[in-house]
Amino acid sequence: MEGGQEQTREENADLDEEEQDFTFSRNYFLSKEHASGKKSTATRKLSDITLVDEQKLREAVAEITPKHEKEIKSLLRRYKDSYQQWFFQLRCGFNLLFYGFGSKKLLLEDFCNTSMVDNGVIVINGYLQSINVKQVAVAIAEVFWNQIKNNRKSRSKKSKSFDSEPIEDILSFLDREHCDDDNFVCVIIHNIDGPGLRNSDSQQYLARIASCSHVCIIASVDHVNAPLLWNKKMVRKQFNWCWYHVPTFEAYKVEGIFFPLILAGGVAAQSAKTALIVLQSLTPNAQSVFKIIVEHQLAYPKEEGMPRSKLYNSCRERFLVSSQMTMNSHLTEFKDHELVKTRKHSEGQDCFYVPLNTEALEKLLLEVG
Incomplete structure (x- = not known):
């Protein structure tokens, strides 16, 4: 005792x-x-940041005159000399991964149009956020089935639908031995590191697709941290990459259409971006405290905000603050930057809330991570 x-x-x-x-x-x-x-303390506030209308900004970008067009075309012609080597490596069981500054969309599609005329080719736009890996597997299986059907003497078989089949069965179909092993499907994945494919499940399934004996992958990456998506087994045994540095210096015209511009956006997107700019100037602990307030506001949208006592307890549980004084210093910083406002609870207690709508809060929560 x-x-x-x-x-x-x-x-x-x-x-x-x-x-x-x-x-x-x-x-x-x-x-x-x-x-x-x-x-x-930093002096930046939400009200100090003015963003341009997205349509006006895109129009201004479209008017920029391209430079070094002759040099870029010459560079792309030099890459054509490697087409035969790339094709040979695909037939040897490797998959190709291209990286470097500039859009690689035209280069990869030109390679396939030139060297893969006798094989089925599927193009996956990984820069789209609506990508579904199950749909990718279904599309590959259907193209491969048509190849098998057309190479057989009896061509009376009907087209087969794989939509209702589990993805595990589709992968087994693509990997098993067939009567003609020369059949294979080439899959071009523009931006395999795109926002719709960055989650672990998508990458695991893509790795398994890449390891199938009747599939070859030609992919591009642009994010500097793209290799962190894969572990050693995925890189060496499943994807089995051959890496190629192919800077094209081409503009990301097509890919950029589907990304909101950093300096522009609608009301919700603009509010989320401005708040994110301010948050990035704060410490990781401060960002985590702010995230707690946002999560509470999304969970209880009809309440006045998050009560001080509840916020403190949540922060203590996550080891973000050691005292009321530490939490108060974070709150003072939030208020100075106009990220958080206060209003009284019906019982007289201070409640903290973020002056953004639900859509903006959800976007902000995704960015803060």
């Missing part, structure tokens, strides 16, 4: 020392602020 009391006293003493250290540090920097006449 006495040992437990001594341990409690030690814990309380540690907390007191932590409070004192924090108070000392805060007072030191506050005194420096007053002495210099400058504020140490």
Whole structure:
């Protein structure tokens, strides 16, 4: 019993020392602020950021005159000399992954139109957010089935639909031995690292599709962290990539249409972007505290906001703050940046809320992650 009391006293003493250290540090920097006449906190606010209308910005971008067109065409002609090597590697069981600055859409499609005329080709636009991996597998299976049917002597078989079949059965069909092993389907995936394919499940299924004996993959990546999508097994045994650095310096005209511009957007998108710009200037802990407020607001949209006591308890449970003083410093920063506002609960308690609509909050939550 006495040992437990001594341990409690030690814990309380540690907390007191932590409070004192924090108070000392805060007072030191506050005194420096007053002495210099400058504020140490960032001065950017939501109201200070003005975004352009998206349509006007796209029109302005379209009017920009392309440069170095001759050099770009010459570069693409040089890549054509590698078509035969690329095709040979595909037939040896490798898959091709292209990276480098510039859109690789025209290059990959020209390669397939030139070298894959005798094989089925499917183009997957990974830069679209509505991509469905099951639909990709179904499309590949249907093209492969038609190849088998057309190469057989009896061509009376009807087209087969794979829509109702589980994806596991489709993968088994693509990987099993068939009467003519020369049949295979070439799948072009523009931006295999696109936003609609970045989740773990999609990449796992794509890796399994790539490992099927009757499928070859030609893909492009543009995100600097794209290799983090795959583990060693996926890279070496399933995708079995041959990596090629092919900077084309081509504009991302087609891919860019489906991405909202950073400096433009509708009301909800614009609000989410401006809030995100401000949030990126804050510490990771502050961002996590802000995320708690947003999650509560989405879960309880009819409430006045998140009560102070509830916010503090949630932050303590996630080890984001060690005291009320720490939480208050985060809240002060939120208010200074106009990210969070306060209103009174019916019982008189302060409640914190983000002055954005539901759509903007959902977009912001996805970006903050």
